[in-house]
Amino acid sequence: MKVKLIKYTSEPERTVAMAARLCYSPVGAEELAEKMSDGQVEKLVKKIVKMGHASTLEHVSFTFAIEGISRVLTHQLVRHRIASYSQQSQRYVAEHDFEYILPPSIQKNETAAKKFTDLMQKIRTAYDELTQMGIPKEDARYVLANAAETKIVVTFNARSLQHFFSLRCCHRAQWEIRAMAYMMLKEVKNAAPLLFKNAGASCVATGVCPEGDMTCGMFDEMIKLREE
Structure with a gap:
């Protein structure tokens, strides 16, 4: 399996911070983006993530090139609707x-x-x-x-990615898509560490398992896995 982040919004965290600040500012987005210091961006992004002001995360996107995966995996992947997909065609590729x-x-x-x-x-x-x-x-x-092995290019916005990770990084997710999700998470953490600092399975982000009686019972292990 190969997962590579091939393109993403320039300065994604500054873009998110600018969008959030604009909601409460009389000046325009361009002026806000220029005037905010790195420290202000960091403080605001942390606050946004903590508050769950998630609509502002939709302004940044991340595009992945993925190879060495099965059609079993992509059948699951395309159920995530707020994303764009371009997959190798079995109609035209022998x-x-x-x-x-x-x-x-x-x-x-x-x-x-x-x-x-x-x-x-x-x-x-x-x-x-x-x-x-x-x-x-x-x-x-x-x-x-x-x-059968397939290749796909996938684009998510940051909000959709966080939701994807909450489901597919879960220990109960199917093994192949879970492995891919962790590889994707590693890529975006390098690109936007503040946005994805607490991203991962729902239990990791919230401290509560949504699986009820079907919980894997591995909360401590999941925390360690996220930190790796």
Whole structure:
């Protein structure tokens, strides 16, 4: 899996601070942005995050290039509606020798791993045979597995990202999207540490697990994981 932050709003924390200050200021945004010191920006952003004045976070965006993930993962990812997606097309990109994601639970079981890899090869063969018959790629792809590797470019605003992390960094999230979420979180923490200082699973941000009786019971471990 590869996750890289390839583009984001210039000076994201200053932009958020400017938007927040504008709500209560008689002067314009440009003048505010120029006059605020780094210390004022830091103080205001911390206050915004603590207060939950989240609409101001929508003014900054972060774009990721992601590779080495399965269609299982992207089926979950695109359920996050306040985001933009551009995914590698199986209609136009030939999948004769497609890569695939092997879940760890299967990989560590020799018998299961062989059954899985044998099936992937059979699917490759069936795909090749269908395309050789003249079947269009957009129809031959119906035999492809959810395990097939894919690539995607994703853009979130900061508010949507925080919500994404609250759900997908949770210990109960599916393993693959959880791994990706932590890689994304690491990237944005480098770009905007104040905005994402407390980002992560809901329990980490609020001190309360929203899962009720289904809690993982690992609050201390989740705190340590966030700090790493």
